Amino acid sequence: MWSSGYLLIAKKCAWALGGQREGSELNMCIPLCFQLKCNMLALCVFWFLLWSHVVGAPKKQLEPAERLWVQLQKDSKETKKKAGKTVGNRLTKLYKENKLPASDVSELLQAADEAGLEFSNPIPKKRKFEPGKAPELGEAEPEEGCRDKNAARSLDRFLRKNHTWKDLYWAKIPMKNPKKKANDMEEKWMPFLLPHEWLPDYFLQSSPWQEGMPEEGSFCWPAGKFPRARHEPGKAALAQIRSDWDWNCKYFHAPQWNEQKGMCWLCKAKPENWREMTTCPAWERQEQSLDKAEYLHFLADREKEANPLFILPSASNDTMVPDWMHVLDEGTGALAAVQILKELLPLYPGAHVDERVSQLWEHIQILYEEQHWPQDKRLKKLTLKDIVKPKKVPELDGKAHEVRHLCPLLECLCKAKGLHEGSVHQKAVYKVAKYCSKMYKCLEEGNLLELEKAGRKFVSQYMALEAEATSADESEVKLWRSKPKFHVTSHILDLVSLGHNPKHSWNYRDETFAGCMQKLSFRRGGKFEPGMAAEKLLLRWMADIPFLHFAAAIQLFQEP
DNA sequence: ATTATGCATGTATCCCAGAG
DNA sequence: CTCTGGGATACATGCATAAT
Structure with a gap:
């Protein structure tokens, strides 16, 4: 059929x-x-x-x-x-x-x-x-x-x-047709790329996906029997689900950042006390942390159902690891960077704000050049709109990895403008920039000890600036306001202190992945079959990204 | 203003005949 | 026997227009 x-x-x-x-x-x-x-x-x-x-x-x-x-x-x-x-x-x-x-x-x-x-x-x-x-039929319809x-x-x-991959593996999968009212499941043929057939080769390749992949060494085959045939049922372990805060709310019913009964899935922080819970030492946060039973109780209290995955003994709220990109690059790091830039702006020459912005942009470009920063890691543009937003907290409009590679430059920028020997406020801003830069540099070097130290100082310095800004002028609350993501930053630093490298769980790929897949699966007509749509998507992807048979080549080289 | 319909365009898949 | 390319048919979707 x-x-x-x-x-x-x-x-x-x-x-x-x-x-x-x-x-x-x-x-x-x-x-x-x-x-x-x-x-x-x-x-x-x-x-x-x-x-x-x-x-x-x-x-x-x-x-x-x-x-x-x-x-x-x-x-x-x-x-x-x-x-x-x-x-x-x-x-x-x-x-x-x-x-x-x-x-x-x-x-x-x-x-x-x-x-x-x-x-x-x-x-x-x-x-x-x-x-x-x-055609000679007539000029009326030339496209006929x-x-x-x-x-x-x-x-x-x-x-x-024209692809170098193995052929797709087809299997019958029970699926629900959303167009039919009845809730019965239909079995449909679906295509697959079998992970055990391509992952070993995939991880031997370097460049194209490197940015999004976990660090080398953090991925390994679970001990056990490697499948010998395509059809051999294998055992697999679900090792990681990638999600952002929104996803965690939707599928694991994690609290939202402003929920009264608690705003963190890792500890008992609430909207009124999360600031203290952020700057306090790690052991205090540890004392207030939620274990699985408490988290399930917390869910029940908020009339939410636990995700079925929580039946698994090892799945719990503390396996929902916050990731560096969403929390730092798209959250606190970007926030700090843009506010530092805003503080720097008046120090640049120029009669008009636009002129000063372009001066600042020039300065950043010079730093990029000096350090031979690769083009794709550089910020693409900087305009006034990125820095100053009327009645709004400014937001840096850049890709996460661009922010990651801008932050190490912040200290240079501040030092060049003499913030480190300016007023008390300027010194404080300089310190934020300094620790932010240091934190990011340590991250790249993999120096966990220094990373944690610099991170703690970055968080506390930022929060101190917030306190200063609030007490000084009520109308200026907008600047240096801290967000709940600082709290999550603290949790990330707690993990770092336990020896967890943020690189092992970060999540750079998923932002572009969904969009890519959407574009690849766009259909222009034809009878709709889920298997067909999936096959088309996979074929397009396979043809676009050549598969290099490294593992087989190495084996050939070793055997004779 | 919303919904139904025709039309044009595009895709999926079948059948068929010819080539190698 | 399989692959290839022409043709036919059924199905999908967007857009303009008509009907409600």
């Missing part, structure tokens, strides 16, 4: 696919080579004509510069070939990223092909329809019959063929 069933059979029979694959590639190669030769020939003829015209005419003496120009043009044949490949790859990538419908991509690829660009083209060469060209009705299929076949 479901065509996915047929796919399962086809996919299972890897031997049935092997033979034709080479043949089919050959099929694609032959017309390509033929065309390549034709193009080369045409180019040679063209250049011969040009050359004979310029050089063969003795009357006109060539200037050396012109000679050079002619030579450069000759070289550009290679350049053109390369450019053609780039264009072809880029166009195919547009399809892989699901940015254009298949028919548009097909049209573009064919146009590129006609323009003489050489690349491995997923669209067949011979064709009936001509994009953009009106111009589109390739099978473009989606051609590109789909291309996706299936």
Whole structure:
């Protein structure tokens, strides 16, 4: 009934696919080579004509510069070939990223092909329809019959063929159809990338996903039997669920930051006393911490149900580890950074605020240059809107990892403007910057001892500034106001003091991940089957990110 | 103002015939 | 036998327009 069933059979029979694959590639190669030769020939003829015209005419003496120009043009044949490949790859990538419908991509690829660009083209060469060209039927509808009705299929076949991953594994999964009112479950075929088949290789690769992955060493295969066949039922351990505070509220019914009965899932802090619970020594917080029974009671008190995962003996509220990115980079770190920048702003020359902002931005750029900061770690822009928001706490509008790499520069910025020998308030601001910078530097170096020290000072210094700002001027409460995330920062530092490196549980990937998957799974038509949608998404992703068979290669190298 | 409908466009999948 | 490409049909979705 479901065509996915047929796919399962086809996919299972890897031997049935092997033979034709080479043949089919050959099929694609032959017309390509033929065309390549034709193009080369045409180019040679063209250049011969040009050359004979310029050089063969003795009357006109060539200037050396012109000679050079002619030579450069000759070289550009290679350049053109390369450019053609780039264009072809880029166009195919547009399809892989699901940015254009298949028919548009097909049209573009064919146009590129006609323009003489050489690349491995997923669209067949011979064709009936001509994009953009009106058939002789009539001028009234020039687009009539111009589109390739099978473009989606051609590109789909291309996706299936052109990836280096193992074939997808299909299994029947009971699912609920949201469109049907009845609550009965249907079994649907769903595709999978089996973790044991690709994770070992994946963790041997470096660059593209490094930023989002746990630190090396924190991931390992649980002891036990490694699956030998695709279908062997394996045992797995759920090691980590990644979430932000919002998720914790939604799925684990963690309290929100302003709940009267308690605003922290790790201890008994309440809105009226969380400030004391933040600056106090670690052992005091420890005394007030919630154990699992107390947390379950706390849930019942707030008339919430415990997540079924809490049945597991090891799952409890203290396994919900707060992560560095959400708490520091997108919370306290960014907050401190932007307020320090705001304090610095009046110290820059310039008649107008905008001018001073651009001066400050220049200064940051210089620091980036001095320290040879990689481009992708730098803040992309800094405008007045980022720093000053009328009647609002300013917010730094940057990516989390940009904030992470801006914070270590704060001390330099403050020192350059002489905050460390200014007024009492300025000195206090300098201290926040100093400890913030130090904290981030220690984090990068993995120096946990110093990280905890600097972190504690950062938190207490910030809170002290808040107290000062509140007592000094009622209207200025907006600045240096602390947020409940400082409390969570303290909890992170408690974990650091116990030897937990924040890098092991941080969570840089999930912010962009959901958006990426949404874009990849956008569908433009066709019969809807959950398995089909999932397969399309996986295929696009697999074609876009090449799979490198490191583990197999290493084994081959070691065995003989 | 909201909802139903037609139309255009796009995808999924089947069938078929030809090539190797 | 499998792959390939043409064609047909069913299904999805967005948009403009008509109906309520």
